[in-house]
Amino acid sequence: MSDAVLKLLIDVGNSRVKYGLTDGQHIVATGMVDDMAQWLPLCERVNQVYLASVGQPEKVEQLRTLFSQQSIPVVEVASQSQFGELKNAYLDAGKLGVDRWLAMLSCRHGYKGNFAVLDFGTAMTCDFVLASGQHLGGWIAPGFQTMHGALFAKTTLPHSTLPDLLDTTPARQTQGAIYNGCLAAMNGLIREAEYQLSLHEGEYRLYVTGGDARYLPIEQNPRVFAANEAVLFGLHLLASADFAE
Numbered sequence: 001m002s003d004a005v006l007k008l009l010i011d012v013g014n015s016r017v018k019y020g021l022t023d024g025q026h027i028v029a030t031g032m033v034d035d036m037a038q039w040l041p042l043c044e045r046v047n048q049v050y051l052a053s054v055g056q057p058e059k060v061e062q063l064r065t066l067f068s069q070q071s072i073p074v075v076e077v078a079s080q081s082q083f084g085e086l087k088n089a090y091l092d093a094g095k096l097g098v099d100r101w102l103a104m105l106s107c108r109h110g111y112k113g114n115f116a117v118l119d120f121g122t123a124m125t126c127d128f129v130l131a132s133g134q135h136l137g138g139w140i141a142p143g144f145q146t147m148h149g150a151l152f153a154k155t156t157l158p159h160s161t162l163p164d165l166l167d168t169t170p171a172r173q174t175q176g177a178i179y180n181g182c183l184a185a186m187n188g189l190i191r192e193a194e195y196q197l198s199l200h201e202g203e204y205r206l207y208v209t210g211g212d213a214r215y216l217p218i219e220q221n222p223r224v225f226a227a228n229e230a231v232l233f234g235l236h237l238l239a240s241a242d243f244a245e
């Protein structure tokens with residue numbers, strides 16, 4: 001890494017905080033932060049922060065205070081009604097989760113056909129975009145951890161750890177039945193997304209991202225692609241547009 005001026009990209013998710021560093025061309029580093037002290041070494045190298053948050057308001061407040069003390073301006077990103085050709089379908093554009101908006105921006109940058117982007121985080125979300133750039137809307141459902149967490153909370157099912165082998169085969173023990181069942185629900189979202197895309201004319205792709213996308217057998221479907229760090233890459237695209245100004 002050179003010592004050029006960098007911008008810090010921060011994705012405050014529902015449960016984790018992720019960051020990236022961009023030089024305007026590339027994301028040159030990424031990581032996860034769970035302790036405020038970890039930001040200080042990063043501050044020395046950046047002149048601007050791009051922040052996208054969908055949760056943890058108290059953490060966002062702490063970040064605002066920290067960067068203000070360091071005299072580093074913070075751009076807080078929100079969903080817009082349009083960026084380039086991408087048009088937000090929400091009746092109130094700003095109400096669309098900014099993580100969903102950034103994930104769409106990111107996928108649209110790399111692919112101009114019809115697509116769905118599915119984010120498997122605390123919540124699992126799916127958003128549909130046509131080749132024209134028109135967003136159709138999407139879905140919000142409980143994510144993998146949230147699904148089995150809800151089962152443990154609402155039933156007498158025993159708490160158990162994630163099995164080593166996770167697939168959607170019919171299980172013959174409770175632990176497998178729970179986790180394979182939740183994985184089947186995630187796969188179900190992909191199948192239904194594929195069905196929705198098939199209703200529109202033209203080629204399509206499905207992009208998957210988020211911490212729990214790693215459990216999905218994406219190699220089994222040639223139309224499914226990994227979009228790792230899609231939210232951070234969306235922030236990088238916004239920051240790069242500002243670098244260019």
Ligand SMILES: Nc1ncnc2c1ncn2[C@@H]1O[C@H](COP(=O)(O)OP(=O)(O)OP(=O)(O)O)[C@@H](O)[C@H]1O
Nearest residue numbers: 013014015016017099120121122123145210211212
């Ligand atoms: N170190 C890790 N590496 C990869 N995945 C992780 C890690 N820690 C937790 N996860 C998984 O990531 C999921 C959380 O998804 P994600 O990484 O997208 O973060 P998040 O903070 O929940 O953000 P969001 O819900 O906004 O997507 C959890 O359900 C968990 O299974």
Ligand SMILES: CC(C)(CO)[C@@H](O)C(=O)NCCC(=O)O
Nearest residue numbers: 054095096097098099100123140
């Ligand atoms: C759906 C989540 C929780 C997914 O992280 C987030 O995008 C969010 O808080 N969205 C706001 C509501 C919406 O997108 O309709």
Ligand SMILES: [K+]
Nearest residue numbers: 099119121122
């Ligand atoms: K998410």
